[in-house]
Amino acid sequence: MRNHMRAGWFYSPSQIARYFPSRITSLFNFPRLEFKDPIRILRQLNRHQWNMFAVGFAAWAWDAFDFFTVSLTVTELSVAFNKQPSEVSWGITVTLMLRCVGALISGSFGDRYGRKWIMIANLTAFIFLELGSGFCQNLNQFLAVRSLYGIAMGGLLGPAAATALEDLPYDARGILSGLFQQAYGVGYLLAAVFYRALVPTTTHGWRSLFWFGAGPPILIILWRLSLPETNHFLVSKSEREAREAQHHDEQKGSPLKAFLKLANSAMRENWMLFVYMVVLMAGFNSISHGTQDLYPTFLKSQLGFSPTQATVVTVVGQLGAISGGMTVGWLSTFTGRRLAMMVACLLGGALVPPYVLLRNNDLIASAFFEQFFVGGVWGPIPVYLVELSPAVLRTFVYGLSYQLGNLASSASSTIEATIGERFPLAPTKAGVKRYDYGKVLGIYAGAVWAYILLFVFLGPEMTQDERNEEAALVLQFEELRAQGVSLLDIGAGRAKNIDESFEEKVEEK
Numbered sequence: 001m002r003n004h005m006r007a008g009w010f011y012s013p014s015q016i017a018r019y020f021p022s023r024i025t026s027l028f029n030f031p032r033l034e035f036k037d038p039i040r041i042l043r044q045l046n047r048h049q050w051n052m053f054a055v056g057f058a059a060w061a062w063d064a065f066d067f068f069t070v071s072l073t074v075t076e077l078s079v080a081f082n083k084q085p086s087e088v089s090w091g092i093t094v095t096l097m098l099r100c101v102g103a104l105i106s107g108s109f110g111d112r113y114g115r116k117w118i119m120i121a122n123l124t125a126f127i128f129l130e131l132g133s134g135f136c137q138n139l140n141q142f143l144a145v146r147s148l149y150g151i152a153m154g155g156l157l158g159p160a161a162a163t164a165l166e167d168l169p170y171d172a173r174g175i176l177s178g179l180f181q182q183a184y185g186v187g188y189l190l191a192a193v194f195y196r197a198l199v200p201t202t203t204h205g206w207r208s209l210f211w212f213g214a215g216p217p218i219l220i221i222l223w224r225l226s227l228p229e230t231n232h233f234l235v236s237k238s239e240r241e242a243r244e245a246q247h248h249d250e251q252k253g254s255p256l257k258a259f260l261k262l263a264n265s266a267m268r269e270n271w272m273l274f275v276y277m278v279v280l281m282a283g284f285n286s287i288s289h290g291t292q293d294l295y296p297t298f299l300k301s302q303l304g305f306s307p308t309q310a311t312v313v314t315v316v317g318q319l320g321a322i323s324g325g326m327t328v329g330w331l332s333t334f335t336g337r338r339l340a341m342m343v344a345c346l347l348g349g350a351l352v353p354p355y356v357l358l359r360n361n362d363l364i365a366s367a368f369f370e371q372f373f374v375g376g377v378w379g380p381i382p383v384y385l386v387e388l389s390p391a392v393l394r395t396f397v398y399g400l401s402y403q404l405g406n407l408a409s410s411a412s413s414t415i416e417a418t419i420g421e422r423f424p425l426a427p428t429k430a431g432v433k434r435y436d437y438g439k440v441l442g443i444y445a446g447a448v449w450a451y452i453l454l455f456v457f458l459g460p461e462m463t464q465d466e467r468n469e470e471a472a473l474v475l476q477f478e479e480l481r482a483q484g485v486s487l488l489d490i491g492a493g494r495a496k497n498i499d500e501s502f503e504e505k506v507e508e509k
Contacts, residue, residue, distance in 0.1 A: 023457055027339045031467055036171060038330055044169045052230060053176060055223050056164025057183045059123060062220060063156050064187025065194075066130055066213050067095060070146065071293040071413065072195045072314075075300050076206040081139040085297055086417040088139065091146045092293055096285075096410030098147050099154025103403035106155030107396030114229045114237075115159040115395060122159075123217045123224070125152035130217075134210035154406070158399025161382055163224075166232040166394065169478070170471040171333065173386075178329020178379030185321035185375055188292065192318065196311040235477070235490050266390035274397060276459060277388055281405020283452040284381060286412055287348075290444045291355070291374055292317075293413035294420075295367075298437040302425065303359065317367035321375030329379030337380040337387075341456045348373030349449035356438040356445075377452065387462055387470075416440045 045053070070077070070091045077088045102122070109118045129149040136142040164180050165173060195209055202208040267274070299305040299313055324344070332340035351373065354366035382398075389397040416437065423436035462470070480490050 020458075026461060027336065027342070027457075029464065030336055031334060031464065035334055038175050038326075041169075041171050041175060041330075044172055048231075049167050049169070051227055052167055053164045053180070055220065055227060056160040056162075057180055057186075058220050058223070059119060059156060059160040060164075060180065061183035061187040061190070062126070062213075062216050063153055063160070064184040065191045065216075066126055066149065066187075067092075067153060068188050068191035069130075069133070069195075069209050069213055070095070072191055072296050073199065073206040073209065074294075074297050076199060077139075077142070080206065081142070083139055084421070085301070086414060086421060089294070089414045089417045091142055092289075093410050093414045094143055094147045095150035095153060096289070096406045098150030100400060100403040100407045102151040102154030102156070103158055103399035104396075105151075107158045107393075107399045110159045110162065110395035110399075111393055114233050115162045116224060116227075116229050119156065119159040119163065120221050120224055122152045122156040123221050125149075126156075126217045127214045130210050130214040134204075134207040154399070154403045157402055158395040161386075161398055162233070162395045163230055165382060165386055167230050170467075170474045173383045174333030174380065175326060175330035177381070177383035177386075178325040178327070178332075178375075179322075181329070181378045181382050182322040182325035182375055184288070184378075185318045185325065185371075189315055189318040189322070192296075192311050192314040196307055200307050231477070238490070266393050270390055270397075273388055273460070274401060276455075277385060277397070277401035278404045278408070280452075280455050280459060281402050282408035283405075283448055283455060284378060285402075285406045285409035286448045287374055287377070287445065287452060289409055289412040290416065290448055291370065291441065294416045294437055294441065297417070298356075298441060299363075301432075302434055302437050303363075304428065313363055313367050316364050317371035320368035320370070320372035321378075324372035324374070324376035325379040327372075327379070328376035329383070332380035332383075336461060337384045338456050338459060338461050340380055341377050341384075342453055344373045344377035344379075345449050345453040345456065348377060349446060349453075352442050352445045352449070356442040384461075388460070412444070416444055 074085050074088050074092075077083075077091070078085045081088065106118050106122060126149075129145055129152060132145045133142065133149070136145060161180065165177060168176055191209075194212060198208045198212060199206050204211075295317075296310050296314060299310040300307070305313070328340050328344050348370060351366065351370045355363075355370040358366050385398050385401065386394065389401075420435045420437040420440045423439060425434040425436055427433050477490065485493075
């Protein structure tokens with residue numbers, strides 16, 4: 001997706017007049033692609049592409065694991081610190097609020113210097129901050145550590161997503177976009193499993209879960225160290241430096257100057273698109289946090305579920321999210337991104353009542369299908385954001401728009417917990433207070449599903465010509481690589497071709 005999108009955008013009254021009427025017709029402008037089963041698509045990947053996808057997936061999954069250690073232990077933390085769950089839930093809120101700071105820092109470094117080292121730096125921070133979380137003695141200490149963790153968490157997504165997705169064959173981007181996004185669900189799943197394995201069974205309780213979370217990032221760091229920078233970044237870097245050299249600007253510092261020049265141009269041309277992405281991500285993050293973060297507290301506090309029962313429901317729900325993300329992400333390659341997401345919105349909204357009104361084991365099925373569509377609406381998002389983002393600022397725009405959306409949704413669990421406490425229920429036999437969190441969860445989720453549906457409908461999408469151009473570039477790149485052409489030469493060749501094409505257009509005018 002580029003600034004000169006065929007449908008127009010919000011830069012002049014005439015473009016607005018063309019854009020809105022096209023929102024309905026564009027939904028049914030299906031990509032003209034041969035229908036391929038997932039196995040056939042995945043066989044296109046080579047060893048490098050699988051490794052890059054897998055390490056990005058693993059990093060994002062453990063990012064989510066570390067985040068959900070708080071939401072799963074809100075009940076235990078409130079007892080340990082002698083606070084209300086609504087106060088403890090600020091540990092979730094401050095993390096979400098500061099993720100945009102990490103995205104801003106990490107995105108700037110990632111687009112200028114590469115995805116590899118900034119990703120490793122954020123993973124290293126995870127090790128120390130998870131250990132520190134487990135040693136906190138009061139709520140103020142805990143909130144301070146989780147604030148720093150929010151910066152590291154926000155800084156990881158952009159480079160992890162770019163690492164996983166930008167070297168993929170075009171046809172594989174839909175299904176693997178869905179799978180990558182569900183690394184978040186895998187992280188939740190792993191957190192729920194290890195919560196059950198460690199918190200009720202060890203002498204240190206909730207602390208042991210945080211200490212355990214500090215270990216796996218070491219393995220992911222070693223894995224990333226063994227892999228190169230992404231091919232796409234190396235080619236893009238070579239291209240921008242070659243273009244600057246062709247314009248006789250080879251003085252000291254010219255690579256940085258070339259990057260800043262292109263970055264400034266990209267942001268000026270696409271600022272409204274960036275605003276749209278932030279608004280959209282506010283809704284998407286709200287549906288995730290609104291249906292997941294307080295749900296374990298709803299199960300244990302309001303419904304009286306045991307840790308084992310709550311774990312079963314959350315695990316089944318995340319299995320639904322993972323399968324939904326892959327399914328809808330794959331289908332979006334053939335139906336278009338927006339139509340696939342809108343259908344998931346409608347079905348997810350219809351399933352909100354059973355998600356919060358059913359009781360006992362009946363909740364297992366409703367949790368699976370509600371989270372299937374929560375994961376499903378997220379499935380096309382990674383590749384959709386990549387398609388919207390300017391190539392020169394892919395890590396920055398992807399990561400920052402996602403995390404600014406997170407900032408807008410950061411108070412979801414705190415809002416739900418605080419409003420829920422206005423609806424008290426009869427206390428337990430042990431005298432523990434109970435609140436009607438289910439009522440608030442249901443109203444909040446229904447409103448957010450409607451919000452997402454509206455903004456996905458109003459949003460842009462690649463035209464068929466743009467899809468064909470993108471697929472052709474990916475195919476050309478792989479053919480040149482197979483012929484032994486170096487990444488630097490490919491970048492330099494692209495720079496030359498772009499300049500020659502521009503000059504021909506000027507001469508024609």
